[in-house]
Amino acid sequence: MKNARTFVVTGASGGIGGAIAEAVAARGHRLVLAGRDGTRLAALASRLPASADPVWVASDLATADGRAALVTACTDAGGAGGLINAAGVGCFAAFERMDDDRIDAVVTANLTATMQLTRALLPQLLACGSADLVNIGSTFGSLAFPGHAAYSASKFGLYGFSEALRREFADRGLCVHHIAPRATDTALNSAAVNALNDAMGNHSDTPAVVAQAVLAALDAGRGGRHFLGWPEKLFARLNLACPALVDKALAGKLALIRRHLP
Numbered sequence: 535m536k537n538a539r540t541f542v543v544t545g546a547s548g549g550i551g552g553a554i555a556e557a558v559a560a561r562g563h564r565l566v567l568a569g570r571d572g573t574r575l576a577a578l579a580s581r582l583p584a585s586a587d588p589v590w591v592a593s594d595l596a597t598a599d600g601r602a603a604l605v606t607a608c609t610d611a612g613g614a615g616g617l618i619n620a621a622g623v624g625c626f627a628a629f630e631r632m633d634d635d636r637i638d639a640v641v642t643a644n645l646t647a648t649m650q651l652t653r654a655l656l657p658q659l660l661a662c663g664s665a666d667l668v669n670i671g672s673t674f675g676s677l678a679f680p681g682h683a684a685y686s687a688s689k690f691g692l693y694g695f696s697e698a699l700r701r702e703f704a705d706r707g708l709c710v711h712h713i714a715p716r717a718t719d720t721a722l723n724s725a726a727v728n729a730l731n732d733a734m735g736n737h738s739d740t741p742a743v744v745a746q747a748v749l750a751a752l753d754a755g756r757g758g759r760h761f762l763g764w765p766e767k768l769f770a771r772l773n774l775a776c777p778a779l780v781d782k783a784l785a786g787k788l789a790l791i792r793r794h795l796p
């Protein structure tokens with residue numbers, strides 16, 4: 535990994551973002567922690583080594599003011615040399631029963647706000663000369679799943695964002711990493727999602743597994759895409775190459791999935 539820098543971690547009050555913050559801090563980097571729950575951010579900051587010199591910002595990144603507060607904190611911290619976008623919301627719901635506000639909230643939290651924050655922090659990242667951008671996607675960002683239409687759409691969008699930015703900034707000193715976890719044990723998953731995963735025999739990772747994948751991507755020193763978990767990584771790639779095969783496999787699971795839909 536490159537020299538010690540200031541990493542911004544969004545979603546740091548959550549399971550995956552919190553684990554990533556701890557792992558990045560253990561490598562000697564400084565941290566700006568972002569989330570909405572200030573109590574959880576303060577508790578995380580108090581657990582980090584002094585070398586992390588943690589600053590935390592409790593704000594809603596779906597708002598322009600919330601993003602501006604985070605950008606200002608990064609400027610005050612001397613500039614961001616890394617951005618890890620781990621903020622996000624889950625959504626397991628029958629699409630026909632969703633209203634416009636819920637669709638909007640999922641796409642805004644998982645995609646639009648992430649793009650807007652990234653753009654706002656780009657001048658700081660590019661000024662660093664050798665920065666990393668990590669987007670936390672999902673298996674469902676390359677394997678769209680029944681009951682997850684809005685979530686899958688947002689994560690497919692995030693995957694496209696990662697791919698385009700990596701190519702657009704390939705000669706500007708910005709490494710873009712896309713990490714796509716499978717099911718992970720955090721508060722994001724509702725009881726219905728956990729019950730469906732159990733019924734389908736889907737394994738769930740700890741947040742530490744995702745954090746280690748982030749460190750490995752940073753260590754590799756080049757941008758790329760990383761799908762986590764077996765067989766999820768196979769199906770994610772299969773869906774990109776031969777989607778009709780996955781249509782058929784999931785058609786056979788539809789009745790089971792419908793039984794778990796809230």
Ligand SMILES: NC(=O)c1ccc[n+]([C@@H]2O[C@H](COP(=O)([O-])OP(=O)(O)OC[C@H]3O[C@@H](n4cnc5c(N)ncnc54)[C@H](OP(=O)(O)O)[C@@H]3O)[C@@H](O)[C@H]2O)c1
Pocket residue numbers: 544545546547548549550551568569570571572593594595596619620621622623624643670671672673714715716717718719720721722723
């Ligand atoms: N858990 C899984 O099974 C799984 C699998 C694949 C991918 N992922 C992805 O991993 C990422 C982290 O999720 P997680 O599992 O760690 O979930 P989590 O524990 O629920 O954490 C979600 C985090 O996102 C923050 N957040 C959500 N909306 C926000 C907003 N409008 N403004 C600011 N912060 C906001 C939350 O902040 P507050 O709590 O402070 O409000 C929290 O810190 C998400 O992008 C998720 O899609 C998760």
